[in-house]
Amino acid sequence: MKRIILFLLCVMLSLPLCSCGEKSDALRQSGAESKDSTGSAGNSSQNVNSTEDTAKAGVFDMETKTVMLSSGYEMPIMGLGTYSLSDEECYNSVTALLESGGRLIDTAYMYGNEAAVGRAIRDSDVPREEIFVITKIYPGEQYKDPEKAIQDALDKLDIGYIDMMLLHHPGENDVKAYLAMEKFVADGKIHSLGLSNFYIEELEEFLPQIDIMPALVQNEIHPYYQEQEVVPYIQSLGIVVQGWYPFGGRGHTSEMLGDETLNEIAAAHGVTTAQVILRWNLQRGVVVIPGSSDPDHIKENLDIFGFELTDEEMQRISSLDRNEKHDWY
Ligand SMILES: NC(=O)c1ccc[n+]([C@@H]2O[C@H](COP(=O)([O-])OP(=O)(O)OC[C@H]3O[C@@H](n4cnc5c(N)ncnc54)[C@H](OP(=O)(O)O)[C@@H]3O)[C@@H](O)[C@H]2O)c1
Numbered sequence: 001m002k003r004i005i006l007f008l009l010c011v012m013l014s015l016p017l018c019s020c021g022e023k024s025d026a027l028r029q030s031g032a033e034s035k036d037s038t039g040s041a042g043n044s045s046q047n048v049n050s051t052e053d054t055a056k057a058g059v060f061d062m063e064t065k066t067v068m069l070s071s072g073y074e075m076p077i078m079g080l081g082t083y084s085l086s087d088e089e090c091y092n093s094v095t096a097l098l099e100s101g102g103r104l105i106d107t108a109y110m111y112g113n114e115a116a117v118g119r120a121i122r123d124s125d126v127p128r129e130e131i132f133v134i135t136k137i138y139p140g141e142q143y144k145d146p147e148k149a150i151q152d153a154l155d156k157l158d159i160g161y162i163d164m165m166l167l168h169h170p171g172e173n174d175v176k177a178y179l180a181m182e183k184f185v186a187d188g189k190i191h192s193l194g195l196s197n198f199y200i201e202e203l204e205e206f207l208p209q210i211d212i213m214p215a216l217v218q219n220e221i222h223p224y225y226q227e228q229e230v231v232p233y234i235q236s237l238g239i240v241v242q243g244w245y246p247f248g249g250r251g252h253t254s255e256m257l258g259d260e261t262l263n264e265i266a267a268a269h270g271v272t273t274a275q276v277i278l279r280w281n282l283q284r285g286v287v288v289i290p291g292s293s294d295p296d297h298i299k300e301n302l303d304i305f306g307f308e309l310t311d312e313e314m315q316r317i318s319s320l321d322r323n324e325k326h327d328w329y
Contacts, residue, residue, distance in 0.1 A: 057238050060285060062305060067287065069215040070238045071192035073163065075132050077282055078302060079104025081244065081291035087116040089293040094120035096295035098131070102302050106218075106242075106289040108136035108168055109153060118157035132163040134218075134289075136196060137181075139171030146173075146180035154189060164192040166218060169329055170202045175209045182212050194218065196244075197329040200233050207237075218242040220329075221286055222249075223256060223277060226321040235285055242287040246277055249326045250291075261316055269307045272300060279304045280317045 057070040066074045080097045082090050082105065090113040094105055098120070107117045114135055121131055135153050142149035154162060165181050167174050184190040194216035198206065207213070217234050221227055221243030234241050248256040256262070257273045266273045274290070278301060281288045290301045309317075 058235060058240050058285065060282060062282070065305060067240055069192055069240055070213060071215040073132075073191050073215075075164070075192075075216075075240070075287070076102070076104035077287045078102065078278065078304065079106060079132070079287070079289045080298060080301075081289040082107045082113055082117060083111050083244075083291050084250065085111070085113055085116075085291070085293055087113055090116040091120045092295075093293050093298060095124065096298045097302075098124045098126045100295075100299045100302055102298065103130055104132045104134070104287075104289065106134045106244075107157075108138070108166075109142060109149065110136070110138050110168060114153060114156040115158075118159050121157075121159050128159060131159075133157065133159065134164045134166060134194070134216075135162055136166040136168040137177060138168045139174065143167075143171060143173035143177040146177040147183075149177070150181060150184050150190070161188065162190045164194055164216060165190045166194040166196045166216070167198075169197045170195075170206070175206065178206075178210050182210070185212060192216070194239075194242075199227075199230050203234070203237070213237070214239055216240045216242055216287075218244055218289075220245050220325060220327060221281065222246055222326070223259070223262065223280070223317055223320045224248060224252075224322045224324040225326065226318065228318070228321060231284065231286060240287060241285065242289060243281055244289065245326055246281060246288050246290045247274060252326050259320065261320060265309065265313050265316065268313075269309075271304075271307055274301060275304050275307075276309070276317075279307065279309055280314065283309055283314060 057068050060067050060077050065077055067077050069075055080093060080102055082093065085093055094117055097105065105117055107114050117133065121128065135157065137143065137146060137149040137153065150165065167177055178193065181190060181193050185193060192215040193212055194214045196218040198217055217239055219227060219230065222245050231241050247253040262273045262276055266276045278288045278290065282304065292298050292301065
C-alpha cells in the first residue's frame with residue numbers, strides 16, 4: 001500500500017505542473033501538520049506528508065521553471081525584484097515582466113509600491129492564478145499590529161490573495177506577527193509564509209515558536225556573499241532559499257558585472273555576465289529576483305534556461321566568495 005501511495009505521488013509530481021497559484025494535493029500542509037507532539041516546528045519532515053515529499057519540495061524543475069514549496073504551492077524560480085522602483089517604474093517593470101513571460105514578483109510594504117504591483121497585475125491579460133506575488137511586513141508598528149499590516153497589504157495589492165508573505169526582518173514581536181500571518185493562511189487570504197534576513201541562529205530560535213514552517217527564506221546572496229553554510233542549512237529544513245541583491249545591489253553592480261572570472265564564463269557560453277550570475281544561483285537551488293526598471297534587462301534576466309554551467313565553472317564562481325555583505329541586514 002505504501003508503495004502504491006509513493007508511486008501515485010511520483011506520477012502526480014511528474015505531471016505537467018499546474019498554475020503557480022494552484023495548490024498540489026501531494027504537498028498539503030496545515031498548521032496542525034507542521035507541529036510535532038512537543039510543539040516544535042523545527043523539523044522539516046513535519047512540514048509535508050512524508051520524507052519523500054520533503055525531498056521533492058525544494059527541487060527546481062528547469063522545464064517548468066518552478067519549484068514546489070513545502071506549503072504545496074508552486075513558485076517560479078526566476079522573477080523580478082521591485083526595491084527602489086517608484087510607482088511608475090514599478091508598474092512598467094511588472095508589466096514588462098508579465099509581457100515577457102515572467103510570473104514572480106517581489107515587493108514589500110517598505111518599498112511603497114504594492115499598489116503599483118497590484119495595478120499592473122490587474123491591468124495585464126495574465127490570469128491571476130499564474131502570477132506569484134511576494135510581499136513583506138516590517139518590524140516596528142507593523143509587527144505591533146500585524147492584522148492591520150496584513151490587511152493593508154491585501155488592500156493595497158487588491159489582487160484577491162497574497163501568494164506569499166514574509167517577515168522582512170527578525171525583530172520585536174516577530175513571532176506575534178508570524179502567528180497573525182498564519183491566521184490569514186487559515187482564511188485563504190495568504191497562501192504561503194516565509195522569512196527574510198534570518199540566518200542559522202535566528203531560525204533555530206524562531207522555528208520552535210511557530211506552527212507553519214516557512215516555505216521560503218529570502219537573504220542577501222551573490223557571488224561575493226554566497227552564504228555557503230547558511231544556504232544548505234536552510235535547504236536541509238525543506239525551505240526554499242531566495243537571494244536578494246543577485247548583482248550585488250545598486251552601487252555594486254558594475255564591479256560584479258565586470259568581474260573577470262564571470263566575464264570569461266559568460267563569453268564561453270555566449271551569454272551575459274548577469275545571466276551567468278542568475279544561472280549560478282539556480283544551479284545551487286537559489287531562486288532569483290533581480291531588480292530592474294529596464295525592459296531589455298528584464299527580458300535578458302528571464303532568459304537563463306538555454307545554457308548550463310559546468311561543475312568546474314560552478315566551482316570557479318564558488319571561489320569568488322569574499323563574505324562581503326553589501327547591506328547591514
Ligand atoms: N528582503 C530584503 O531585505 C531585501 C533587501 C534588498 C533587496 N531585496 C529584493 O531583492 C531584489 C533585488 O535586489 P536589488 O534590485 O536591490 O539589486 P540587484 O538585483 O542586485 O541589482 C539591481 C541593479 O542591477 C541592474 N540590472 C538588472 N538586470 C541587469 C542586467 N541584465 N544587466 C545589467 N544590469 C542589470 C539594475 O539596473 P536596471 O534598472 O538598469 O536594469 C539595477 O541597477 C530587490 O528588488 C528586492 O525585491 C530584498
